[in-house]
Amino acid sequence: MGNPKAFLEIHRQEAGYRPIHDRIHDFGEVEQTLNTRERKLQASRCMDCGVPFCHWACPLGNKPPEWNEALYKGDWELAYQLLNATNPFPEFTGRICPALCEKACVLNLIEHEPTTNREDECAITEAAFREGYITVHHPQRNGKNVAVIGAGPAGLAAAHDLNLSGYQVTVFEKNEDAGGLLRYGIPNFKLNKAIIDRRIHLLEQEGITFCYGKEITVNDKSKIVNDFDAVVIATGTPTARNLNAPGRELKGVHFALDLLAQQNRVLAGIDIPKEERITAKGKDVLVIGGGDTGSDCIGTAHRQGCKSVTQIEIMPKPVEGPVDPNNPWPNYPRTLKTTSSHEEGCTRRWNINTLEFLGKDGQLTGVKVQEIDWQPNPEGGRPIMVEKGEPEIIKAELVLLAMGFLKPEHPEYPEHVFVCGDAANGASLVVRAMASGKQTAAKVHAFLSKKI
Ligand SMILES: Cc1cc2nc3c(=O)[nH]c(=O)nc-3n(C[C@H](O)[C@H](O)[C@H](O)COP(=O)(O)OP(=O)(O)OC[C@H]3O[C@@H](n4cnc5c(N)ncnc54)[C@H](O)[C@@H]3O)c2cc1C
Numbered sequence: 300m301g302n303p304k305a306f307l308e309i310h311r312q313e314a315g316y317r318p319i320h321d322r323i324h325d326f327g328e329v330e331q332t333l334n335t336r337e338r339k340l341q342a343s344r345c346m347d348c349g350v351p352f353c354h355w356a357c358p359l360g361n362k363p364p365e366w367n368e369a370l371y372k373g374d375w376e377l378a379y380q381l382l383n384a385t386n387p388f389p390e391f392t393g394r395i396c397p398a399l400c401e402k403a404c405v406l407n408l409i410e411h412e413p414t415t416n417r418e419d420e421c422a423i424t425e426a427a428f429r430e431g432y433i434t435v436h437h438p439q440r441n442g443k444n445v446a447v448i449g450a451g452p453a454g455l456a457a458a459h460d461l462n463l464s465g466y467q468v469t470v471f472e473k474n475e476d477a478g479g480l481l482r483y484g485i486p487n488f489k490l491n492k493a494i495i496d497r498r499i500h501l502l503e504q505e506g507i508t509f510c511y512g513k514e515i516t517v518n519d520k521s522k523i524v525n526d527f528d529a530v531v532i533a534t535g536t537p538t539a540r541n542l543n544a545p546g547r548e549l550k551g552v553h554f555a556l557d558l559l560a561q562q563n564r565v566l567a568g569i570d571i572p573k574e575e576r577i578t579a580k581g582k583d584v585l586v587i588g589g590g591d592t593g594s595d596c597i598g599t600a601h602r603q604g605c606k607s608v609t610q611i612e613i614m615p616k617p618v619e620g621p622v623d624p625n626n627p628w629p630n631y632p633r634t635l636k637t638t639s640s641h642e643e644g645c646t647r648r649w650n651i652n653t654l655e656f657l658g659k660d661g662q663l664t665g666v667k668v669q670e671i672d673w674q675p676n677p678e679g680g681r682p683i684m685v686e687k688g689e690p691e692i693i694k695a696e697l698v699l700l701a702m703g704f705l706k707p708e709h710p711e712y713p714e715h716v717f718v719c720g721d722a723a724n725g726a727s728l729v730v731r732a733m734a735s736g737k738q739t740a741a742k743v744h745a746f747l748s749k750k751i
Pocket residue numbers: 395396397448449450451452453454471472473474477478479480481484485486489513514515516533534535536537556559591592595719720721722726727728729730732
């Protein structure tokens with residue numbers, strides 16, 4: 300335990316974001332860092348609870364009390380070792396995890412001032428890279444080979460663990476680079492892509508082979524099924540949920556990921572033909588979908604120079620404040636979330652249904668929407684949607700559909716083929732995808748160990 304009284308004397312301090320007037324003009328990471336003294340003080344607040352709910356809440360089973368204590372005592376190397384024992388890529392979760400552990404922290408129950416685990420995690424990892432505590436492992440090979448299909452966080456976590464267990468791992472990725480949604484979904488202002496490159500370089504040095512531009516289909520005829528001792532499918536959720544309202548074909552209506560992936564490619568220096576470029580510059584933008592992907596569209600639209608941005612959501616506005624009484628601690632609160640992108644300015648509306656995309660000469664000009672209400676269903680089940688008032692038109696030259704992704708269906712595969720991450724569980728979080736990748740690596744190891 301750090302300092303037994305620290306949580307009584309020291310308040311939670313977040314590093315916060317760069318000022319809006321500064322960050323809005325570039326795609327650099329918005330989050331700042333605390334200095335070393337302040338970071339250690341934050342780590343000292345961790346009480347090493349008898350029943351640490353943070354372990355339970357973190358899908359990776361990370362143990363914040365252990366690494367927070369080492370951090371408080373200034374042993375950054377030990378802190379990294381403890382963190383890395385459960386988390387293969389803490390530089391990702393340290394930046395973009397919604398910190399399920401902090402919501403379950405006992406200090407969150409008392410004063411809504413939980414420990415700053417996510418930021419601590421990021422600081423520990425950056426120090427470890429800086430100080431050279433992260434070294435290249437050269438595992439002894441066991442003669443078996445494994446193919447991983449998809450280089451998102453799930454595939455990378457599976458590849459990492461299998462490689463360390465001695466398997467010769469080849470990762471097949473349909474894109475031109477690794478990272479999955481870390482690289483082609485999450486904007487650079489949340490996660491700088493050099494952070495992914497740094498980790499991929501390490502994985503390559505440790506012996507993992509990456510094959511890019513390879514779209515693999517796994518079925519009875521796939522060569523890969525016969526060529527490898529085991530196959531891990533980590534292909535994510537490739538199909539975005541569509542909105543088949545009239546006018547969907549108009550120019551200016553796009554899936555959120557079309558914009559986000561393209562913007563990340565542009566920032567990576569990839570040339571996109573002018574006629575294919577999607578841009579919010581000078582436009583009124585409407586984001587349909589009130590979740591995190593929608594929020595990332597808002598931040599991107601601002602940086603591209605939009606005129607205005609509105610986000611609509613068909614469901615009711617979540618409860619404001621730290622806790623929803625219907626969803627109490629230690630569960631992750633389904634309360635209103637205001638992201639750095641929301642803070643940059645946007646109109647947010649709830650209980651809004653989309654009726655029609657309107658256009659002129661094939662080009663989107665606005666969207667007809669209807670305010671609605673949700674009423675209890677007398678027969679039980681899903682509440683009933685009831686229209687309120689008259690339809691209205693929201694002016695928009697660019698619409699971004701951010702309504703989630705369809706859960707993929709899989710055929711029955713041979714026993715040496717395993718599925719993990721979002722491909723197995725539906726769209727979720729990076730930390731869950733990584734946890735699933737690790738669990739699958741353990742299953743593959745158990746399966747192949749019988750045959751070694
Ligand atoms: C815009 C956006 C923002 C997000 N922000 C956050 C956030 O801030 N925090 C958070 O925790 N989560 C966030 N998420 C969710 C998170 O990114 C995903 O849950 C996570 O990336 C899933 O990991 P995965 O490895 O299962 O799949 P993916 O990341 O989707 O990776 C799948 C990989 O498989 C490849 N692939 C697919 N099919 C094939 C094939 N046939 N052959 C070869 N390769 C193939 C794809 O190209 C991709 O590289 C966000 C998601 C989106 C869309």
